Structures are given as structure tokens and as C-alpha cells.
Amino acid sequence: MSKATGSGEFALIREFFASGFPRNKHTRLGVGDDASIVMPxxxxxxxxxxxxQVADVHFPATAPAHxxxxxxxxxxxxxxxxxxxxPQGFHLALTLPNAEYEWLADxxxxxxxxxxxxxxxxxxxxTTSGPCLVISIQVQGWAPAGSALTRASAQIGDDIWVSDTIGRGALALPQVLENPAQFSGLARHYYFPQVQTPLGIQLRDLATSCMDISDGLLQDAGHIARASGVTLELNATAIPTIAERTDSRWLQCITGGDDYQLLFTVxxxxxxxxxxLRDEFSGIARIGKVIAHNGEDVLLQEEGRPLELPQHNGYQHF
Ligand SMILES: Nc1ncnc2c1ncn2[C@@H]1O[C@H](COP(=O)(O)OP(=O)(O)O)[C@@H](O)[C@H]1O
Ligand SMILES: Cc1ncc(C[n+]2csc(CCOP(=O)(O)OP(=O)(O)O)c2C)c(N)n1
Ligand SMILES: [Mg+2]
Structure with missing residues (x-):
């Protein structure tokens, strides 16, 4: 396999990361100096x-580089x-086991x-060498002062909503592990999670709290509950899942993670x-209500009866 043209780290940065990216008008200085300069x-x-994201933890190491x-x-x-x-910009920290030209170009x-x-x-x-592929990405953007959504202000009586179907990433995982190069069907959602930027911006004036679901709906709902000091009561049959309620994979959908849908309260x-909002975001669904904290952070109900929560309610690294 060929190496990057020229030699070493700096040739690699020049060749692959110094140009071709969108130029944001607020960026005063980008790639090439000791720090970037941005004027908000x-x-x-x-x-x-x-x-x-770490190879074989967040994605299969043998997946196509793009x-x-x-x-x-x-x-x-x-x-x-x-x-x-x-959104405005990002910094990329790459640790690479080697510098193969074709892989980096892709x-x-x-x-x-x-x-x-x-x-x-x-x-x-x-950009550094290291024993396995690790990608760290810092992202930044802005919102009118005081308007950003947080996890901390869900109010008792609020409705709980999700932006779209839950469980696609979780059910894609076995397929992706079996064949990392395939990216049709569910695997598309795994590699190309839909970033809900337009919805997030619209929710600034409507939602009381919001977060993205990366670790699993049940576990992430607990983060809003704890940050806001309330209980999130979810209605099992109202949650739009890729596997039906009667399907044995239903629990995987609400605990598996990799959704990147928004969970928000209104x-x-x-x-x-x-x-x-359904005119523009057809998948949004109302899945429960915020109640006064009653000892549990999250309650799962079905037809008025409580369902027992699984021991494993989402992804944790340790
Ligand atoms: N090593 C760390 N040092 C400081 N803060 C951290 C560290 N790891 C995670 N956090 C913070 O803890 C919170 C929860 O982290 P995480 O679950 O990774 O959030 P997210 O799902 O939004 O990426 C975030 O506010 C994050 O910034
Ligand atoms: C190869 C592979 N195995 C397992 C998973 C499942 N997985 C790994 S990390 C993770 C949770 C999200 O990662 P994390 O680092 O917790 O992201 P954050 O919550 O910080 O956004 C999930 C569901 C995966 N995405 N890919
Ligand atoms: Mg994180």
C-alpha cells in the first residue's frame, strides 16, 4: 500500500486536511497554525x-474509511x-496505526x-501514530445568547417527544459487524445517522429540554430526568421503534443506542x-410525560401498567 506523497506527518496534513472543506465566514484562521481563530x-x-470514536468500539476497524x-x-x-x-466548525484529532495513502484519501x-x-x-x-485508529472530533457552533437547549429544564407536566424511529442503529449492529462494507438498509443509519440540526434549531423556542440519544433511549432519558430533577414516564406502545413491541428485539431498540435522534420535552x-412540526419532521412522536420525581428517574408504562425496566438500559463503556 502506498504512503502519503512527500513524507511524514506534515505532508499528510497538507494533502488530506488543508483544503476542500467548507469555509465558514466566521473562521479567521483554520488549519496550519498553532490554534484556529474564530470570531463568533x-x-x-x-x-x-x-x-x-475508537476502532472496534464505535465502528468496525475494517469498515470503509469514508x-x-x-x-x-x-x-x-x-x-x-x-x-x-x-454548526460552525470542528477540530479533528487522528491517531493512526499507519499512514496508507488510499485509506487516508478515502x-x-x-x-x-x-x-x-x-x-x-x-x-x-x-495527527499522531498509535496502536489503533482513534478519531476525536471537537465540534462547535452557536445559538442566540441564552437560547440553547439543555438537559436541565424539563418541567412537570411536559410532553416527551422523540424526533423519529428508535432502534435502527442498534438493529443494524449485527449486520454491520458481519459485513462492515455494506451500507444499505439499516446499516445506512449506522454509518449515516441523520443529524437533526434543523429540528434542534426550531426547538430552541419550543422545547424545555433536549438531548440526542447515543447510548439508548432508556438510559439517556435518565440523563434528562436527573438533570431536571423529575421523572420521565414513557409509554411503551407510543415509542416509534423499528422492531414492533411484540418483536423480541424491541428491548434492544430502546436500550441499544446509536440512534442520534433527539429526545425532547415540550x-x-x-x-x-x-x-x-410534523409538516417538516414527519417522524416526530409523543412518547410520554414528565411527572414529579417519584424515586425512579424513568418509568416505562404500557396501557397504564408499569413495565419492569431491564438491568441493562443503555451502552456504558465501563
Ligand atoms: N473526560 C472528561 N472530562 C470532562 N468532562 C467530560 C469527560 N467525559 C465526559 N465529560 C462530560 O460529561 C458529560 C456526559 O458525557 P457524554 O455521555 O459523553 O455526553 P454526550 O453523550 O453528549 O457525548 C458531557 O457534558 C461531557 O462533556
Ligand atoms: C463496532 C461497534 N460495536 C458496538 C457499538 C455500540 N456502541 C458503541 S459506543 C456506543 C454509545 C455511544 O458512544 P459514546 O462514546 O458513549 O458516545 P457519546 O454518548 O459520548 O456521544 C454504542 C451504542 C458500535 N457503535 N459499534
Ligand atoms: Mg460524549
Whole structure:
């Protein structure tokens, strides 16, 4: 396999990461110096987040490089969408076991495609050798001061909503592990999770809390509950899942993670406004209500009766 032209780390950065990315008008200085310089618009809050993806933990090491890149940037950008941010740019820290030209060219092409679709300028990064492929992506964007959505202000009486079908990523996983190069059907959702940026921006003026579901609906619902000091009561049959309630894989859907859908709360008095979002976001579904904290962070109900929560309610690294 050929190596990057020229030699070493700097030739590799010049060749693959110095150009071809969307240029955001607020970027004063991007790739090439000790730090990037970005001038946020007046009256906006800067939102920043970082996520790491590790080979054979977050994606199969043998997956095509452009799919690995697409997935890594989309998963990172999802955190901005969850808070209602307008995307601006990202930093990329790459640890590579080797520098194969074809692999890097394919990775950079997937990254550029995703960056253009998501409107994220590559601002800089870091490239090192290491024993396995690790991709860390810091993303940033902004929102009018004070308008960003958080996990912490769900109110008793709010409706609970999800942006679309839950469980696609979880049910894709066995297929993806079996054949990492295939990206049709469910595997498409695994490699190309839909980043809900337009919905997040619209929710700034409607939702009381919001987050993206990366680890599993049940576990992530617990994060809003704890941050807001309330209980989230979910209606099992109202959750739009890719496997039906009677299917043995239903539990995997609500605990498996890799959804990157938004979970959000809206005051019941504004339910009609939330329903009207269906014109643009046809998949949104009302799945429960926020109640006063009653000892449990999350309750799962079916036809008024409580369902026992599984021991394993989402992905945890340790
Ligand atoms: N090593 C760390 N140092 C500081 N903060 C961290 C670290 N790891 C995670 N966090 C913070 O803990 C919170 C939960 O992390 P995580 O579950 O990874 O969030 P997300 O699902 O949004 O990526 C986030 O606010 C994140 O910034
Ligand atoms: C090859 C492979 N095995 C297992 C999984 C399942 N998985 C790994 S990490 C994870 C949760 C999301 O990752 P995390 O690092 O917790 O992301 P964050 O919550 O910080 O956004 C899931 C569902 C996967 N995506 N790919
Ligand atoms: Mg994280």
C-alpha cells in the first residue's frame, strides 16, 4: 500500500486536511497554525463538544474509511443539534496505526462530504501514530445568547417527544459487524445517522429540554430526568421503534443506542405547536410525560401498567 506523497506527518496534513472543506465566514484562521481563530457573531453563545470514536468500539476497524469518517463527524455534530446550535466548525484529532495513502484519501473524502452536508469547517487538529485508529472530533457552533437547549429544564407536566424511529442503529449492529462494507438498509443509519440540526434549531423556542440519544433511549432519558430533577414516564406502545413491541428485539431498540435522534420535552399547553412540526419532521412522536420525581428517574408504562425496566438500559463503556 502506498504512503502519503512527500513524507511524514506534515505532508499528510497538507494533502488530506488543508483544503476542500467548507469555509465558514466566521473562521479567521483554520488549519496550519498553532490554534484556529474564530470570531463568533455578536449576541451569540458559543457551544462546544467533543466525542471520541475508537476502532472496534464505535465502528468496525475494517469498515470503509469514508464510512468511518461520515459516522464520526455525524455523531459528533449530533451533540450540537441536540442543543439547537447552528454548526460552525470542528477540530479533528487522528491517531493512526499507519499512514496508507488510499485509506487516508478515502477517509478525507468521506469527511469532506459530511462536512459540506453539515456545514462544518475543518479548523485544525492533531495527527499522531498509535496502536489503533482513534478519531476525536471537537465540534462547535452557536445559538442566540441564552437560547440553547439543555438537559436541565424539563418541567412537570411536559410532553416527551422523540424526533423519529428508535432502534435502527442498534438493529443494524449485527449486520454491520458481519459485513462492515455494506451500507444499505439499516446499516445506512449506522454509518449515516441523520443529524437533526434543523429540528434542534426550531426547538430552541419550543422545547424545555433536549438531548440526542447515543447510548439508548432508556438510559439517556435518565440523563434528562436527573438533570431536571423529575421523572420521565414513557409509554411503551407510543415509542416509534423499528422492531414492533411484540418483536423480541424491541428491548434492544430502546436500550441499544446509536440512534442520534433527539429526545425532547415540550409544555403540554404547546402540544399543537409540536404536532405542527410534523409538516417538516414527519417522524416526530409523543412518547410520554414528565411527572414529579417519584424515586425512579424513568418509568416505562404500557396501557397504564408499569413495565419492569431491564438491568441493562443503555451502552456504558465501563
Ligand atoms: N473526560 C472528561 N472530562 C470532562 N468532562 C467530560 C469527560 N467525559 C465526559 N465529560 C462530560 O460529561 C458529560 C456526559 O458525557 P457524554 O455521555 O459523553 O455526553 P454526550 O453523550 O453528549 O457525548 C458531557 O457534558 C461531557 O462533556
Ligand atoms: C463496532 C461497534 N460495536 C458496538 C457499538 C455500540 N456502541 C458503541 S459506543 C456506543 C454509545 C455511544 O458512544 P459514546 O462514546 O458513549 O458516545 P457519546 O454518548 O459520548 O456521544 C454504542 C451504542 C458500535 N457503535 N459499534
Ligand atoms: Mg460524549
Amino acid at each position: 457573531p455578536a449576541g451569540c453563545d458559543l457551544l462546544q463538544s467533543i466525542d471520541t 464510512l468511518i469518517a461520515q459516522r464520526a463527524l455525524r455523531c459528533a455534530a449530533s451533540d450540537l443539534a441536540a442543543m439547537g446550535a447552528e 477517509f478525507a473524502s468521506g469527511l469532506r462530504d459530511a462536512a459540506h452536508e453539515l456545514d462544518l469547517d475543518l479548523l485544525g487538529g492533531d 409544555p403540554a399547553a404547546r402540544r399543537k405547536e409540536a404536532e405542527a
